[in-house]
Amino acid sequence: MHLNGQELELLRIIETNSRIETADLAKMTDLSEEDIQATLQKLEDMRIIVRYATLINWAKVDEYHGVTAMIDVKVTPKRGVGFDEVAQRIYRFKEVESVYLMSGAYDLSVIIEGRSMNEVAQFVSDKLSTLDSVISTTTHFILKKYKHDGTIFEPTEKDKRIVVSP
Amino acid sequence: MIKTSYISKTVQELKPSGIRKFFDLAANMEGVVSLGVGEPDFVTSWSAREAAINSLEMGHTSYTANAGMLELREEIAHYMKSRFHVSYDPEEEIIVTVGASQGIDIALRTILNPGEEIIVVEPCFVAYAPIVTMAGGVPVTVQALPENDFKIKAEQIEELITPKTKALFICSPNNPTGTQLGKSDLEAIAEVVIKHDLLVISDEIYAELVYDEGYTSFAAIDGILERTILLNGFSKAFAMTGWRLGFVCAPKEISQAMLKVHQYAIMCAPTMAQYAALEALQHGMSDVEDMRSSYRRRRNYIVKSFNEIGLDCHKPGGAFYAFPSIRKTGLSSQEFAERLLLEEKVAVVPGDVFGESGEGHIRCSYASSMEQLQEAIKRISRFMERFN
Numbered sequence: 219m220h221l222n223g224q225e226l227e228l229l230r231i232i233e234t235n236s237r238i239e240t241a242d243l244a245k246m247t248d249l250s251e252e253d254i255q256a257t258l259q260k261l262e263d264m265r266i267i268v269r270y271a272t273l274i275n276w277a278k279v280d281e282y283h284g285v286t287a288m289i290d291v292k293v294t295p296k297r298g299v300g301f302d303e304v305a306q307r308i309y310r311f312k313e314v315e316s317v318y319l320m321s322g323a324y325d326l327s328v329i330i331e332g333r334s335m336n337e338v339a340q341f342v343s344d345k346l347s348t349l350d351s352v353i354s355t356t357t358h359f360i361l362k363k364y365k366h367d368g369t370i371f372e373p374t375e376k377d378k379r380i381v382v383s384p
Numbered sequence: 385m386i387k388t389s390y391i392s393k394t395v396q397e398l399k400p401s402g403i404r405k406f407f408d409l410a411a412n413m414e415g416v417v418s419l420g421v422g423e424p425d426f427v428t429s430w431s432a433r434e435a436a437i438n439s440l441e442m443g444h445t446s447y448t449a450n451a452g453m454l455e456l457r458e459e460i461a462h463y464m465k466s467r468f469h470v471s472y473d474p475e476e477e478i479i480v481t482v483g484a485s486q487g488i489d490i491a492l493r494t495i496l497n498p499g500e501e502i503i504v505v506e507p508c509f510v511a512y513a514p515i516v517t518m519a520g521g522v523p524v525t526v527q528a529l530p531e532n533d534f535k536i537k538a539e540q541i542e543e544l545i546t547p548k549t550k551a552l553f554i555c556s557p558n559n560p561t562g563t564q565l566g567k568s569d570l571e572a573i574a575e576v577v578i579k580h581d582l583l584v585i586s587d588e589i590y591a592e593l594v595y596d597e598g599y600t601s602f603a604a605i606d607g608i609l610e611r612t613i614l615l616n617g618f619s620k621a622f623a624m625t626g627w628r629l630g631f632v633c634a635p636k637e638i639s640q641a642m643l644k645v646h647q648y649a650i651m652c653a654p655t656m657a658q659y660a661a662l663e664a665l666q667h668g669m670s671d672v673e674d675m676r677s678s679y680r681r682r683r684n685y686i687v688k689s690f691n692e693i694g695l696d697c698h699k700p701g702g703a704f705y706a707f708p709s710i711r712k713t714g715l716s717s718q719e720f721a722e723r724l725l726l727e728e729k730v731a732v733v734p735g736d737v738f739g740e741s742g743e744g745h746i747r748c749s750y751a752s753s754m755e756q757l758q759e760a761i762k763r764i765s766r767f768m769e770r771f772n
Binding site: 247380382383 | 509
């Protein structure tokens with residue numbers, strides 16, 4: 219789908235901050251608020267804007283005990299549907315966060331979140347590796363997230379510039 | 385006993401920068417939102433920082449050639465040619481300097497005989513006129529006017545030309561007004577410059593930061609390159625202010641004369657900074673593009689917001705400054721800036737420190753995060769209500 223410059227600009231702005239107010243978006247892009255709303259609506263209808271998400275650093279929350287695993291999955295593609303069918307069988311599990319088709323040593327990269335390593339292990343052995351097309355799985359647990367979707371989790375450094383300069 | 389006479393008359397008579405007062409006032413306050421900063425809010429790209437670190441690890445800690453590493457000058461020549469359509473010989477016509485500021489210094493010291501005049505277009509960066517004076521010249525200021533959106537007119541320049549006039553000193557996009565001179569503006573000025581056989585010192589440090597139309601370098605105007613000293617650098621476009629790295633381009637005869645001043649004054653620009661700059665030129669143009677987009681959004685935001693809250697503001701084509709008029713309030717620039725700082729804790733720079741036609745305006749840098757800009761607009765809006 220071809221987008222015009224204003225639509226692209228809008229996407230670039232809200233990609234990192236979807237909570238920015240329509241009035242401010244209008245000022246930043248030199249469009250009217252009505253135009254902004256109409257454009258957002260159009261992009262949502264086209265499912266180019268899929269969801270407005272929040273990036274949360276769960277590692278800072280004591281109550282959170284989840285673990286995340288990245289699983290390299292080798293599969294046998296099927297005639298006519300290629301990898302899409304097995305990908306669909308995998309992404310329909312609610313435990314599965316993300317599924318990507320990859321180039322290289324394996325075929326699908328599957329990201330799973332569970333409450334414990336045990337839970338993830340159980341999912342892999344019971345659900346994933348038992349699928350017909352799956353040849354092998356390699357599970358990697360994430361130990362620490364430093365940066366996610368372009369955002370560094372460590373607190374950003376304070377503005378060190380002198381307050382008034384020529 | 386320290387006597388005043390220890391200090392040269394020239395330096396005694398230099399006025400301290402008007403910015404200093406606001407710095408002292410704002411630096412000691414808590415919770416200030418500053419629109420007073422004349423540098424990018426981005427940190428230098430990691431790839432450039434990493435290149436400097438690597439240069440240290442490799443032990444590149446000695447002097448470079450006086451004019452800077454040839455590899456860097458070649459890259460600068462290529463950049464100037466591909467980006468701004470001006471050709472300079474990297475061997476003889478480019479000098480890497482300690483910020484564009486040092487470029488200004490060697491340019492003026494190279495061309496000025498005592499008493500010769502430099503026409504300085506104001507409002508402008510606070511250092512131009514003092515450096516002219518320190519180089520033994522006489523700054524003759526000419527005011528770009530608010531009714532022309534701060535574009536200087538060729539006839540205004542021509543009126544001030546005397547037999548002593550040596551050069552025109554100009555900056556586009558401009559600090560503090562953000563005004564960008566287009567090709568036709570420059571051509572009109574070029575005609576006067578050629579007619580009166582003047583040199584041009586063109587400060588193009590903000591050349592990469594233009595938002596609506598392409599950039600025209602003064603040196604790209606017909607017949608001007610051979611009489612132009614072009615200043616540029618890495619501070620603004622590549623967010624490298626603290627590295628102190630700029631460059632100056634000029635025809636061979638002028639460049640080689642400037643190189644004499646440069647080598648006696650400073651030897652060469654810092655080596656590790658030159659490595660960072662080389663990396664920035666080779667692989668950093670997409671960073672420049674990202675920063676430009678970000679500034680463009682913030683410019684649109686702040687200019688619209690100022691006009692909405694009753695501060696008339698022309699839409700500047702470049703740099704990262706808005707220069708709204710505060711005349712409606714009946715206050716002077718100094719009074720406005722001081723009260724705004726004390727009453728609402730927003731730091732701006734009064735326009736008159738950049739030249740007399742800046743009176744009635746304030747310089748607001750939008751090189752700050754959107755959150756900071758939003759907060760500043762909120763506070764300034766509250767402040768403006770007092771004048772309704």
